Amino acid sequence: MDRLRRQWARELPDLNTEPMAILGRAFRLGNMIRPSIEATFASFGLDRGEFDVIGTLKRSGPPYRLTPTEMYALLMISSGGLTHRLDRLEKSGLIRREKSAKDGRSVQVALTEAGAALAEQAFRTDMASELAFLEPLDAQERELLAGLLRKLILGIEKQISEEGPAAQ
Numbered sequence: 001m002d003r004l005r006r007q008w009a010r011e012l013p014d015l016n017t018e019p020m021a022i023l024g025r026a027f028r029l030g031n032m033i034r035p036s037i038e039a040t041f042a043s044f045g046l047d048r049g050e051f052d053v054i055g056t057l058k059r060s061g062p063p064y065r066l067t068p069t070e071m072y073a074l075l076m077i078s079s080g081g082l083t084h085r086l087d088r089l090e091k092s093g094l095i096r097r098e099k100s101a102k103d104g105r106s107v108q109v110a111l112t113e114a115g116a117a118l119a120e121q122a123f124r125t126d127m128a129s130e131l132a133f134l135e136p137l138d139a140q141e142r143e144l145l146a147g148l149l150r151k152l153i154l155g156i157e158k159q160i161s162e163e164g165p166a167a168q
Contacts, residue, residue, distance in 0.1 A: 001025050022152075033133055040129050044122040045092070051122055053085050054094055057111040058119035064111035067100070071109060094118060
């Protein structure tokens with residue numbers, strides 16, 4: 001990233017390339033670790049989207065049930081994308097669709113015992129793998145970085161919400 005910034009500074013000396021130093025590195029970091037995360041979930045027979053579904057159900061706590069509407073809001077995906085994932089997970093025996101006890105017209109997605117066990121095992125493995133990537137930083141540095149990223153993300157979210165969907 002430093003080399004890229006030097007090259008741009010030579011070509012466009014009046015342009016501030018500071019965003020590359022932060023956002024460019026964040027983008028590169030995501031690209032670097034994505035294959036490891038995907039391989040971890042694949043080792044459990046899941047793709048990342050499928051893990052997101054069973055992980056969301058698991059972290060919702062007992063009774064590990066959510067409506068599809070709650071799920072696609074939490075996952076920030078379309079209802080069609082969620083339906084496709086639910087179909088695959090139901091065929092695998094990791095979730096089941098149940099009629100809502102409150103409203104017989106609506107459905108809830110429930111995590112099966114096998115799905116809960118798999119979500120936990122996959123997440124534990126993923127966190128161990130990701131923790132290894134953080135070894136170059138000590139605990140204090142990790143805490144500082146997490147705080148700075150939190151502040152940056154909250155600021156960007158606020159800016160996007162104020163500017164509306166066109167800003168995204």
